[in-house]
Amino acid sequence: MSIPRFVPRSSWGARSATKISTNISPELGGVAIHHTGGFRFAAADHRDCAGQVRGIQRDHMDGNGWWDIAYTYLVCNHGYVFEGRGVGLRSAANGSDFGNQRYYAICGLVGGFIVYDEITPQLVYGFRSAIAHLRSVGNAGTGTEPHGIFVSTDCPGSRLYSLMPDMEPGPGKGSGGWVPKPPPPMDSSYPSAPVFPGVFLHYPPATVHSSARTWQQRMAARGWSISVDDVYGEQSRRVCLAFQQEKGLTVDGVVGARTWYAAWNTPVTSGGSDPSAAPAWPGVLFSYPPATVHPGVRTWQQRMAARGWNIGTDGVYGPQSRTVCLDFQREKGLTTDGIVGPATWQAAWASPVT
Numbered sequence: 001m002s003i004p005r006f007v008p009r010s011s012w013g014a015r016s017a018t019k020i021s022t023n024i025s026p027e028l029g030g031v032a033i034h035h036t037g038g039f040r041f042a043a044a045d046h047r048d049c050a051g052q053v054r055g056i057q058r059d060h061m062d063g064n065g066w067w068d069i070a071y072t073y074l075v076c077n078h079g080y081v082f083e084g085r086g087v088g089l090r091s092a093a094n095g096s097d098f099g100n101q102r103y104y105a106i107c108g109l110v111g112g113f114i115v116y117d118e119i120t121p122q123l124v125y126g127f128r129s130a131i132a133h134l135r136s137v138g139n140a141g142t143g144t145e146p147h148g149i150f151v152s153t154d155c156p157g158s159r160l161y162s163l164m165p166d167m168e169p170g171p172g173k174g175s176g177g178w179v180p181k182p183p184p185p186m187d188s189s190y191p192s193a194p195v196f197p198g199v200f201l202h203y204p205p206a207t208v209h210s211s212a213r214t215w216q217q218r219m220a221a222r223g224w225s226i227s228v229d230d231v232y233g234e235q236s237r238r239v240c241l242a243f244q245q246e247k248g249l250t251v252d253g254v255v256g257a258r259t260w261y262a263a264w265n266t267p268v269t270s271g272g273s274d275p276s277a278a279p280a281w282p283g284v285l286f287s288y289p290p291a292t293v294h295p296g297v298r299t300w301q302q303r304m305a306a307r308g309w310n311i312g313t314d315g316v317y318g319p320q321s322r323t324v325c326l327d328f329q330r331e332k333g334l335t336t337d338g339i340v341g342p343a344t345w346q347a348a349w350a351s352p353v354t
């Protein structure tokens with residue numbers, strides 16, 4: 001049998017897997033059910049869905065270092081089934097060796113936590129046809145389990161979980177009483193974030209979308225020096241990189257759901273323009289040649305890398321560090337001498353990222 005509304009990898013612009021494994025025994029298990037996580041995610045317009053799938057693949061490959069997108073299939077609210085790793089291959093999504101050995105993984109492009117995405121009957125039907133397909137041609141057993149049965153996680157969320165019986169294409173076995181944990185209380189000191197629009201802001205090429213303005217306005221309100229113009233270009237990317245570094249997010253320069261929500265849901269700390277955030281100048285001039293080797297060099301290199309400069313963070317102030325320093329000093333109107341002294345040090349924290 002085939003899946004109606006099937007979107008093969010070639011149609012959504014999948015990158016090639018760096019490696020594959022056929023070491024699975026799905027006949028001993030079946031299919032695990034996932035959602036995209038604790039934030040609303042569903043795209044209103046199906047034209048955005050392929051981009052979401054590409055973004056998830058990018059997260060999994062570039063962020064997590066996995067071989068490919070982790071899921072076997074992904075299903076959107078419009079009833080389309082996107083081919084992830086596909087039939088016969090081991091998934092990386094189920095959180096345990098047992099889970100990945102015995103279960104395929106299907107992810108709904110929906111999420112939520114306190115406020116959930118609406119889930120359409122088309123999405124449930126997409127799951128049902130994908131599960132039937134995996135049983136018919138993928139050797140999947142009749143088990144259908146929530147991700148949370150394998151590892152401690154709220155995935156697939158209480159709303160999608162409650163619809164699992166409707167995904168059952170034939171006689172299957174139940175999931176044995178797994179119940180998602182209740183959500184933690186909301187911190188009312190944070191302004192509520194607008195729903196992630198489902199468009200991944202990235203550069204290059206620049207992403208031009210009204211949601212770029214929403215994000216830029218928020219970052220500007222947090223104190224970052226950033227133009228508010230609908231265009232996610234090089235400046236936005238630098239702010240994003242520095243922000244991701246500050247918040248311990250995956251530092252990829254792409255505003256996906258996590259980076260989006262962090263702009264609203266995390267406390268404002270150093271940001272890009274708070275002079276008090278600069279650590280004390282270590283009292284040593286960094287220069288080259290000869291190379292300066294000092295713990296403070298690494299601190300400065302890490303800060304420059306977080307600002308988006310291409311610089312190693314090895315604690316050695318060599319030719320690359322000097323070049324970055326010269327470019328930075330030129331950009332900021334400082335004395336252009338290639339030496340990191342108190343003024344250049346301070347500017348690395350105090351001056352806006354441009």
Ligand SMILES: [Zn+2]
Pocket residue numbers: 033034035093147155156
């Ligand atoms: Zn999951």
Ligand SMILES: [Zn+2]
Pocket residue numbers: 045046047049076077078079080
């Ligand atoms: Zn869609």
